[in-house]
Every structure is written in structure tokens, then in C-alpha cells.
Amino acid sequence: MNAQQTKRLQACVQEISEILYQNTPPEDLTTLEGIEKAVRGHMLTEISPRVGLFFVKTITGTAQGKTRTLKSCIGELKLKAQQLQRLGINARSRVSPLFETCCLRVCANASYAHAQEDLKLLLGMEAAHSSLHRCVARQDLNLPEPNEIIQSMSLDGGKVRLRSPQIGEPSYWRDYKAACRNEHWVGAYFQDNLSLSDWVNAQPLDYPLVCLGDGHAGIWKLFGDIATSDQRLEILDWYHLKENLFKVGGSLKRILKAETFLWYGLVDAVLDLFKDSQLKEAQNFCAYLMGHTSRIVNYAYFQSMTLMPIPIGSGSVESAVKRIEQRLQLTGAQWNPGNVNQMLTLRCHYLSGSLNSS
Structure with missing residues (x-):
């Protein structure tokens, strides 16, 4: 990123920040934890899905097909069928690969009910415990194989x-x-x-x-x-x-x-x-x-x-x-x-x- 791009980005971020601040209840901003939650919530609902969609559209070069909604680590992404196909994502999938990996990691550590709570706290995204159970059950898992003698x-x-x-x-x-x-x-x-x-x-x-x-x-x-x-x-x-x-x-x-x-x-x-x-x-x-x-x-x-x-x-x-x-x-x-x-x-x-x- 060159100096001109950095300056432009800073100006855009400043304007975005002002808009988000104006649309945040004051009572949510009394502590640093509240500010963190408010900013993350705005990012997941308003900012990062749009940025992600721009990246996907630019990389795939298409916006054709039926719309599918995927839960991801950057919020809910509304992607087209051809975009999913070109990215190698199963058309029936409802979660992104990285979000699925995160789900599997928390499920490997805790009960499905606690994993649901962990995901909400760590990523700001929700997944019902029954969905997490199905996520684990549908995996075609084989035991890990080391690349060594x-x-x-x-x-x-x-x-x-x-x-x-x-x-x-x-x-x-x-x-x-x-x-x-x-x-x-x-x-x-x-x-x-x-x-x-x-x-x-x-x-x-x-x-x-x-x-x-x-x-x-x-x-x-x-x-x-x-x-x-x-x-x-x-x-x-x-x-x-x-x-x-x-x-x-x-x-x-x-x-x-x-x-x-x-x-x-x-x-x-x-x-x-x-x-x-x-x-x-x-x-x-x-x-x-x-x-x-x-x-x-x-x-x-x-x-x-x-x-x-x-x-x-x-x-x-x-x-x-x-x-x-x-x-x-x-x-x-x-x-x-x-x-x-x-x-x-x-x-x-x-x-x-x-x-x-x-």
C-alpha cells in the first residue's frame, strides 16, 4: 500500500467511524468492552461482509446464479451460486471453510452447548448447538497422518x-x-x-x-x-x-x-x-x-x-x-x-x- 492509498484509506475509515458512532447507543459505549462489542458488531453486519463480497466478486469475475447465505468469520456473506462454484464451495454449504474450522476446534474442546457460547464470544457469530453437532457429524474425517517416518x-x-x-x-x-x-x-x-x-x-x-x-x-x-x-x-x-x-x-x-x-x-x-x-x-x-x-x-x-x-x-x-x-x-x-x-x-x-x- 503506497502513501496515497494509505491517506485515502484513513479518510474513508474516519468517515465510516463517524457514521457507525452516530448509530451506536451511548449506553453501549461506557466501557472498553462495550466499545469492542459495538465496533465488532458493526464490522460483522455492515462493513466486513461488503468488503468480503467485493473481494469475491472481483476474484471470481461473476455475480450470476441463485443467492446463498453463508456464515463466515467476517459476517454473513450473500454469495451467488457461480461464485461458490468457482471458489470450490459446495452449493449446499451454509458455512465458510474458516468458520467451519473454528466450529470444529471449539467442538473438539467443549460440549456443543458450551461451543455455541464460545463461538459467540470469540467470533461474534452464532451457531446453534444442534448445528454444531451436525457440522461434526457430516465431516468425512480420517485420523491424522504425519509426513514422517x-x-x-x-x-x-x-x-x-x-x-x-x-x-x-x-x-x-x-x-x-x-x-x-x-x-x-x-x-x-x-x-x-x-x-x-x-x-x-x-x-x-x-x-x-x-x-x-x-x-x-x-x-x-x-x-x-x-x-x-x-x-x-x-x-x-x-x-x-x-x-x-x-x-x-x-x-x-x-x-x-x-x-x-x-x-x-x-x-x-x-x-x-x-x-x-x-x-x-x-x-x-x-x-x-x-x-x-x-x-x-x-x-x-x-x-x-x-x-x-x-x-x-x-x-x-x-x-x-x-x-x-x-x-x-x-x-x-x-x-x-x-x-x-x-x-x-x-x-x-x-x-x-x-x-x-x-
Whole structure:
């Protein structure tokens, strides 16, 4: 923008401001918040839709066809059918792409009722909670796909409360599985382990692929469907291992000695320490170790690798599950089973950063 254009723009803005001020109730202008709301309201109803329409008409070079009204971040836009076609917008759409992205982001974070309130406050635009529900439901969502080689993978499970199909019957809880790739990209499926493993296997997997998990048998069964047995480097989460060790109780000196042995992957030495113990906890821990012997590695060595340290904990997926449940387990939330996967996918897109508008 050159100096002449800047000067002209300033003059136009001054004139527009005077007109808007004259058409604003004085009681709305007693605080800065009131001024902000008044100015934004004028911009969304009187100014930005007209500016947007000028841009659209200029870019598309047409004003032909049936008029459609779209909600957008710059107010309601009354666009022609041919304009929508040339901009690649579905003729049946009632919201602009950016406004739809904003709707999806707030719905990924809060209940539909609260998302409606958030949109009104943040954008000054309204969308009914039922419209937001339909907006999410009509999305053709697939789990986010990173453009990078998958070097590590961790799995964990979460729970969601479902609405009973019979009126008056209590709600019930069911499990879903979540995966975290490269400690960042998150994916989850509700009662569909095959789709989760297919999603992982469709990506470029490193050799070896580090597979991290706790002691739950279901997690390792699911890992069995990912990559090949030769490709997987299965590692038992160090922090879960240590937590189970300290549950044994008894002599602290023996516990600390066992911790040192485990840190270096010396399972036989730990079994030797507890072989004469009569404690039920110690016997259970030994059985736990024998069930995961191949997954208990030299943690000290992996952590000492400076160029490419190998992770030894599955905290990333545990954190992801907790963040997923911040949306799925809102107070009083009960889900229709058919809606769970859609919200899981939407939440995973949000957590992976793929709902950010480019």
C-alpha cells in the first residue's frame, strides 16, 4: 500500500467511524468492552461482509446464479451460486471453510452447548448447538497422518460412557484404544483394534520400530498386529515397571538393588533377589517379570544414546488419553455408540495440530 492509498484509506475509515458512532447507543459505549462489542458488531453486519463480497466478486469475475447465505468469520456473506462454484464451495454449504474450522476446534474442546457460547464470544457469530453437532457429524474425517517416518509407537486404553439404548437403563462404560506415534501424532478407535493397526501400518515405519506399552496383555496383543515381529523393538514402560517394583514392599535395600538391576535389564538377577520371598506381592512381581522378559531391555544403554535416544516410557500416549477424555468424559456426558469414533477422530486431529487453519 503506497502513501496515497494509505491517506485515502484513513479518510474513508474516519468517515465510516463517524457514521457507525452516530448509530451506536451511548449506553453501549461506557466501557472498553462495550466499545469492542459495538465496533465488532458493526464490522460483522455492515462493513466486513461488503468488503468480503467485493473481494469475491472481483476474484471470481461473476455475480450470476441463485443467492446463498453463508456464515463466515467476517459476517454473513450473500454469495451467488457461480461464485461458490468457482471458489470450490459446495452449493449446499451454509458455512465458510474458516468458520467451519473454528466450529470444529471449539467442538473438539467443549460440549456443543458450551461451543455455541464460545463461538459467540470469540467470533461474534452464532451457531446453534444442534448445528454444531451436525457440522461434526457430516465431516468425512480420517485420523491424522504425519509426513514422517514413524520411529516409535506407544499404545494405551481409555474409557467412554455410553447411553443405554433402553430408556431408564443406566449408562455403561466401554474401552477404546489410542496410539501415539513419534510422541506427537495421536490416533484412537472405539472398539475397532483392526482399524487402529491398519492406520499405523499404512504409514512408513522405521526399522526397528520402537513399541512402548505397560504390562496390560491387550496392549501387546494389539502390537502383534503392527509391523512384523522382526521389525518391532518391544519395550516395557520403565516407569510402569518401576511402579510395580515398589508395590512389592519389604526391604527397601532389596527394592533399590532390584531397581538397579532392572535399569540394566538384568531380569535374572532380580528374580534371584526375590526367589526366597514369601510375599505374595513379590511372587506376583516375579510372574510379571517372566511374562515380559523379552521387553525388559537395557534402559541405561538406550538413555545414554546421544544421537538418537530411544524412549523408555509411554507417557506421551497416557497424556493423550487423558486429553482425549477431557472431551469424552465431560461431567454427565453419555455418548451414542455411533458418535464416539467421530468425536475421537476430531479430538485426535485437534491434539495433533491438524485442525489449525493453513
